[in-house]
Amino acid sequence: MSYFVYILLNNVVPLSLLIALGIVLQRAFHLDIKTLSKLNFYLFSPAIMFQMLYESELSFKVMGQVLLFFFVFFFALTAVVEIVIRLRGYKGGMRPAMRNSVLFYNSANYAIPLNQLVFVNDPFTLSIQIIVMMMQSLIPNTYGVYSVNAHKQKLKDTMKTILSMPVIYVIPVALIMRGFHIPVPHPAYISIDYIAKGFIATALTTLGVQLGTMKWELKLRDVAISNVLRLCVGPLLGFFIVWTLGFHGDMAKALILSCAVPTSLSSVLLAVEFDNEPEFSSQAVFSSTVFSIFTVTLVIYLIQFVG
Template sequence: MIVFWHVLFPVLLIFVSGFILQKIFHLDIKPISTMAVYLLLPLLVFDIFYKEAINLSFYQVFAAAVLIMFALIVLVVLLVKCFRFDRASLSALLLSTVFPNSGNFGIPVVLFAFGQKGLIYAMPMMIIHNVMMSTFGIYFAVSGKGGLKTALRTVIAQPQNYAVVLGILMQQFHIPLPGNIFQSVRYVSDAAIPVVMVVLGMQLANVSLRQFKFGRISFVLLIRLFASPLIAWGICAALRLNPLLTDVIVLLSAMPSAANTTLYAIQFNAQPKFVSSATFVTTVTSILTLAVLLNLLL
């Protein structure tokens, strides 16, 4: 109950606020998602990489995160072939299952569970997940309808990727950013996560229970909340990572579907109603699964 009240409940309130806003005013979501994808998120990732130094733990987390991602991709592709889903459904399922909400959901949970020592490992994981979402996530969103060339062109055109490179270079070469400019970046980047969560709530307001594909959402639930942490535990054991790092990676891998994927689904029309529904259902269900997992880890 303490984890729910202090960590999970505030996140659900943001979803609900967006849901109520959309029910009352019936706003056009696309311009808001465009602002988030092309302005808020790039400044957020620049802010993170500009402040955080890359060290040994970053490379360990990077190796684990990449292996977990590819293991999940292989699992989803194999299951999609078994059930003979179409290409668009594959893209939507990959968006919903591969990327966990390690930022605005995972970071608070890790901080509550493991304190500052756990946060040292959680921050690099969140950074890497953001980079993977801005590359592989966008590729998945576009490839379902545009083909390989269109998907690659879209990935190359994303400002987030250049924000990452710029942030790393400025951090590594100790290039200072003038205080007033840095403050402006911070103001905008601080708005990124709340806006993404509000957009998700707004998108959910446009989805009715009749449109829920319960079979496929159950598919997402099993992979995102159960298979993903098991795969993460196996990979961490194979890499012989220390116990605390293993616990943090397993916990972050058990997070619900990332809210950013809803933005990409809306922006690139990759079955946004299904992706937002899957994000919502995994978020609500994770309240129970995370409570169980935390009792096992602590």
């Protein structure tokens, strides 16, 4: 029960309040969702990614193990989603929207505090989650951009869009500067810190603004499918892959927990930025965040039995 209450009070309620604020602001002032989306993609996301990677303590051995797990998990989950897409007969923009709602999960502002709660501020498990977060930032800005544009844009134009995403440059720069102990000028780092601290509030407010613009034509069946794949199938696959790869202890538990979190805000930002099923994406993020109270609590209980 303590996990349930903690997740509710420290993750879901604060997130929901910021989302609600976005809805209120949209209804009162009719904010420009495209401007907010661009701020997230080109300013706040790169800043928080740089800061977290630059300040992290990552070993190459742990990074290799986590990346092995991540890619096996990502491709296995992709295969499951593709089967569902074909069985449901999704067309056009709904295909990438469903993929993104399952494959992109909240590995930063939800998973990191959750990791630190479960593992009591363990730097080893935090480094695992930071690597997952790095990949969950890189893939939406590359594959995610490609997937939402592939059905309506030439490959050349899509590649130009991908190459304009600052996160794909920020990640290697942060890792190189951290690896070679290259200092960031103090005034610049103060600015980066200010921007990074605004990421969560801006991203959640953007989701609220998007929800405030919707007609709320509920896509209950599609949203339910997305939620089940993200919150139930995801951690089940995580359990299976950890067992298959022979991972044990806190490494295994942290990897499984990383698979159990709700749909990422990046799926909404992609949907809004490229006008690709924003209503479905917003509903998937919001509902998966709410239902994760129960599913994540169950996963936390079950990982106690992982050797």
